[in-house]
Amino acid sequence: MENLEPEVTAALNELTQALAEHEIVKDYRSVAAKVARNSHLKELEEKIKEAQQEAVQFAHYGKPEAEKAAILAANAYTREYENHPLVISYREKLGLANDLLHFITENISQDVNQAVENRNKSKEAED
Incomplete structure (x- = not known):
């Protein structure tokens, strides 16, 4: 810079x-901080990771029933995580923040393109 x-x-x-x-960015940051501090969500993330790793190990060692059980556990933890009110709120706020950034980026891009186009027209008129 x-x-x-x-x-x-x-x-x-x-x-x-x-x-x-x-306000949209403030709301997003606030919810993101709450998610980051939530011990239950951290615990669920660890359980999901562990269950997924177990499923891979069971598949590697040819234990299909244990693999299936580990996958079911990982899916259950994932559903619980995804349905947690903080996670739902986080995703909503993230979507709004992304929309805001996209809107701003699009406007800046249009303004820059218009300025370049106007400059090129001015140069062509001078030639």
């Missing part, structure tokens, strides 16, 4: 600050 023109750097810093203060 140190190679950018000062005006571009200032505009980028302003945009970054505005995004950080936007």
